[in-house]
Amino acid sequence: MSRYVVSLSLCLCIKWILCGTVSVPKLTELTEDSFARTLRSGKTSFLYFGNQVSPTIGLFLEQLEKSADALQDYGILVAKVNCSKIPVLKYCTNEKVMKKAYLFRGSDLLKTFGTDTVFDVNAIVAHVLFTVLFDEVKSVETQEELRNIERAVKGRADIVLAQLPMLGLPEHRAVMEAAFVYGAKHQFVLTKGGSLERLGIEDPDSPGSHLWFLHCREVLRQSDPCQHTTLKKPLTTLNVYTFLQLMETPLVTEASVDPSDVKTVGSHLHAPLLFLFSQRETLALDRVTAETLGWRLRGEVAVVLIHRDSADVRTPVEYNAAYRLPAEGSVIKYFNLKSIEEVVNLFREDTVQEEEEDIDEDWAVLDVLDDEVVESVYRDRDVELDVGLVTELTSDTFSKAVQESNTAVVLFFVRWDAASLAVMQSFKEVADALEDIADVQLACVDCGEWTDVCSSQLIAAFPTVRMYWSGGLPHTYTGMLGTESLLKYIMLSLAAAPVLLSSSQEVQSFLQGDLFHTQATLSPTRVVGLLSSSQDSGWPMFEGAAQALRGETLLGLFADQQAEQWAKDHNVKLPAILVFRAPDSTIKAHSLQLSSTEQLVSDIQKLLLDTFPELTVENLPLYLELRKPLLLLFLGPEGDEEQGQGLDRRDAREELHRLADTSLLDTYVPCWVHLGRTPAGRAVLESYLGSIPQLPALVLSQLASGGEVFHFPSESPLNSDTVLQWLHRVERKEEQPAGLVLDEKWGPSVPFYDFLSIMDQEVPGYAAQKTPKMTKNMVGEKGSDEEPGHSNRTPSTKKHMPQQEVPTSHQHSEF
Template sequence: MSWMCVLVMLMLGPVLAQCTVSGNTSGLMEYTADSFSEKAHSGKTLFVYFGHQVSPDISLFLVQLEKSAEALLDYGISVAKVNCSKEQVAKFCTGEKLMKKAYLFRGGEVLKSFDLDTVFDVDAIVSHILFAVLFDELRYVQSDADLQALERPARGRTDMVLGYIRMLGTPEHRSLMETVFVYGAKYQFVLTTGGPILDPLGVGSSSLSSGVWFLHCRVHRGGLAIPTVTSDRCPLTPMRKPLSTLGLYAFLQLMEAPIVSEVYEDPSSQVHVSQAPHLHTPLLFLFSRPSTEHLDLDTATTLAWRLRGLAQLVLVHRESPAVKTPQEYNAAYRLPGQGSEVKYLTLTNLEEVMELFTDQEGEEAELHEEEAEDEEGEEGEKWPTMDMLDDEVGESVYRDRGHSLDMDSVVQLTSHTFHDAVAQSGLTVALFYLKWDAVSMAFLSSFVEVAERLADSEVPDVQLGVVDCGEWTDLCAAQPGGSSRPPAPFQPITAFPSVLLLRPQDAAAQRYSGMLGSEALHRFIMLNRLASPVLLASQEEVTSFLQEVPLLPYLADYRPDRALGLFRTHTDTDVPVFIEAAKSLRGEVLTALLSDGLAERCAVDHGVDLPAVLVFGSSRIHTRPSSIPIPSSSEELATHIHSALLHSLPELTVGSLPSYLSLGRPLLLLFVGEEEDERGRRENEAALEEMRGVAEREETEERFLPCWIHIGHTPAGASVLESYLGSLPALPALVLSHLSTGRELYHYPPNSPIVAHSIIQWLQRIADGVEPPAGMMGDERWMPVAPFYDFLAVMDQEVPGHAQQRTPQTKEKKKRGRGVARNDSEEDRNHKEEEEVPRGRGGDDRRSDSSTAPLHSEL
């Protein structure tokens, strides 16, 4: 689903290029004769205009050519011009004063030439060039016999998409070609521009509208067969909405959805069927009883095929206690759009349903015509609304769309060079990204920054490379052990951006699941350069490891968490378990293995029995390490090590928050301010010391999680506190939140000193029910402004067993909280790391409980 979610960004690429392409303000290049020759033979696709003099008509063409440059960049096609008054390129710079042709090159050869009258604007340029590049992906038909000849070999193998384009070079033609670019390997696309084929499709020869039809030539994936038909033709479903990029995307998504979805909840709840289609399609609910379940399913299937493309059908099982609809109703429907109400009906035959949605279709068509008239001539006003989008990642990429990004420090990896590049370097860090995905483009900048930092430090045997999955789909979708030679060392990439670490000697890649920021990635790479585990062979090495003295100079900047495995011999049966766990922790935890006499001596010093694992937290000063017995599996051992590294009084940051929320304990949360002077520093230290006293009490450890947020380290903490209490109190401030009993918030009396025994008494008053709450946490749903900007949902798909519920937050609070975070980033760039996208261990707990919303959504 995450792959399909980002595909819409590709289909919108020519428009969203404004907010995702990092490059010159204009993507139009001007080549010299030498640079043209070099680019033409580079193997890439080029669209070039050669000109002498410029007439008014050619001036208009050059304006459109410049606009198309950014759009075509998304498809790996460079756009350029050559001034033949200054440069002479053989065969193309002729003696004509006004040259009225443009050329498409691939591999040094002319793929196609275009009269300027043909490529008259951006839509025409993009559609014609994609048409030429994707010519082999399309089949052209004029008659029904031509279409039938294509259907026969497609039966049982692939579905087909038939597009009727009334005139080439139009926006409809461009939308179809962009769709072919995305889905060309998935469906067989067929194009017609008119002729006898229109009559069987029900299109009049005088029709002014282009159209699309989906031909169901393969068995439906939903487990419900296509109804029996009397001929050997593929059943077809027309796209009833006007042909546009987004409309076509939603239509294809709807064709992929199950023909009937079965649910056990009431339609009045937010029934979640297929993620994308229902956002643009009405939902029809039919109610099923246990006694007639099979008959109801057959009826629903028959009706669903008649409504295919008009509405998505949902079968509601009445035996579920969650279904509250009165028995008098046997159907209901909900129109597209968030907040649309459910309307209940009592239907007596299927034709009533058809009339209902046929009428809705007519009303919707009139609405589309009115919207199209409103938008006509307002092209310049469309995309400034991007500033209003709710997702800060997308907005930041849009704001920085004109800034160039130097990619010289990273290797451009392709399906042809990938395996050789990995084999030639000790460690390859590969970023798989999409140019039309805002998160990818935001992280690409950080990735390049890490590459430049490694190059400046002259770090040997590490290379950073990037894979554009929009261009090299075969590499990103390769199956391990599949037909590719050599086989891909990773599973197909379905979430973007993704970072993999690859070594020539390893059969499988290691996935980076940390923060999407330069500092976190740099730390991960540097720690990965060390063996995991390190084999300690002398007392000096043991002392260096235990005293946090860097084993290698490049670790001097880091104080990593450490885990030391102690074994009697290298051949102990538990050694492989520890080694596998150490490999899974590589880049996060520094691990070492000790055996024989050195291990026995270390075990005596720390009072443990062999075999054992000693865990040293990076922020624990002068404290004894945690001791872990060796379990039966490496996964269990890695989990135990992670748990041992959780602090008894942690500082909550963007990176650490998911791990602690996953514990499911109420938060006893201390907010401290910035230390503007020595007095402020002492006050913070005193408050934290009292909190440590609370944390050390056994009853507190069982009931609460004492923790703290430093407003200076995590500026968003200020908006969190304000959302809790409605205003910012004096700091330090103590709050109890995320209670399992409800959404109450408790504020420690601001005039009382923060002392351990007073805090314990306050907690007891809360437990006894005599302390009044200071407020309640909101529970309203917090949805993205558009489905293709739901980046949190995309990130959730990466984690097995992820929670589906969106964090609640009111619209007003969301704007206020995000505004605070944005202003912080603008005023203080030193806090950049805190604004990066959180991922990794514990990331699936972001929305595991609606009561966590104000804290996690603000951070």
């Protein structure tokens, strides 16, 4: 009975959509008595528990208030509980700002939602109804699951199949509202994506949400397929309701009256009507034509077969068809039907054009802005953010947390940023890996919520990972943000910087990896600074360099008279550094001219670079900074090379490696790329030469000076002599470039929005913000953790200056 009441409510709702708006009731706040009655009633309720309101929660409460009217039609109460008045155990937590809403059936908790999941009225209605109808609406991920449902309902019910790449959007709400009304009649099935070809459904040409009606009720044999009808219009509540109503109408309606007198279900559904005129002699053939058109246009047009022999039909005999559009005052237009395709195109030309315009408008920005990271995060946006073992910090807990931890690693992020959410997954995995290490705490700060914390720490980009050490200056991580790179950085950071060595035996143990064995396995290169004594003027420079390079490599410092012997054994003068490279166990010594910490850091970083490195996405920037031409040897996966140059992959690499160890290639950066481990190298090689050449391939890329690309001749043997001769010919301009890399500007794909000005246009002064007060950093002095080149990155506050003081974003108001 409740379903019929809701069906009537939906009709009234659709009438409201067409005619106008109504006022939204104020969100109910439950008292202690009404809260108890709600739980005892056994009815469904959606409740938010809270006591203080931040700007984010304020926006959520506005949306919750709007959803109250919509969910009331389905018998669901939407309300809030003030925890400062009714401290409900379990739901009223100690958090300052509570970010969860709860769905109850009576006193039973059905599901908990994060407020970022139920972010607006459409998301609230969609998720609540989805949970309420969980046992009725099937959710499938594979084609086999879908086939099993199809087999189960054949002969009993039809299927309404909705493909929804993302949940919580208006399309999801439209489907769930339809499922609430028609769920007892049809089997509703949701899928996030994937091919539907095994059901005979072609993949849609356009992205987004789609809906199909599978006619399975009349299919009696399992071997017979269910025919399907596609909803061609946008997936809205009105369009879905109209579509399902049309599915219940006969395929073809027969009438013996004039078209102007025909009354069908399609008439009150505002659907186009197609009239086909028949006579006694051709009735059987005309019925076949009508049924064919009925299937082709099902869900879009109501087909009526008019018996012309009736005296009530006044249509001129020269026409055999007519149609009437749903627009008010639309007249009946007569024409001669020559082919079925002609009639189908007649109705679809206008709708297809409108559809394409809507798709272009809705998806244009996503098409140009989305990359793989954005796509994956956006697809999973309905999943509540779970930070796992990562501690969430606020303005009240940040200072204490970083000051009391020996090592604190903090991720500064915003929830609406795709890269931030992707890095959070890596951060959680790192936290799991470091769970047993007591001295390390991983934490995060939501800068969208705790703007004061991020402002005081001068966070100007998201995501940002920063390391805080007890007694040391904070250090911003600038490496790759994957799990492996983050874990390596943190583990290397746990070693002292520098590691103070007191004897020759300790120096040897440090270089061989016996000291700090765990970190040594992560860093194949170790560095030891040699000074004559701890009073040497270079001591503070080495300490500063060790701090700057913390997390990148292990750096030891040996300041003793025995350092003279080490220097003498390696033919260098103090001050000097020893560089140990594994796995070949070679130690190379270099004398230093100490002038500044920055210069020492630069010198060490250059010495850490390999003479013949494997180029990867991670280390490419380090070698590009040298501003030298890249001499690239491209190698395919094992067994993928051809033997045209008389060398296999190993010979080619070893030949170039021997050449790199000499001083003959000092003006170049000789390196190699493994196309199996670095698939991006294949795209680079193809962009260089226009196609993938025979492998191994040697290429000279002069990115820093004109962008010319030269390809070593495939027919020539690849050895030291031929490579040097070829490079000399390139230098003398005797070789023609095989390609050119244009110096293109990589600007934003689309113009940026000035959100503040847009907000001010809507509500003048709404976006105004006061100039932040210059306060001391929450950890250390202001600017102490600022990196070179980032001193001017604080957002400008010159615009939108208010005339008077306004509260900060975290001066909470009473709930």
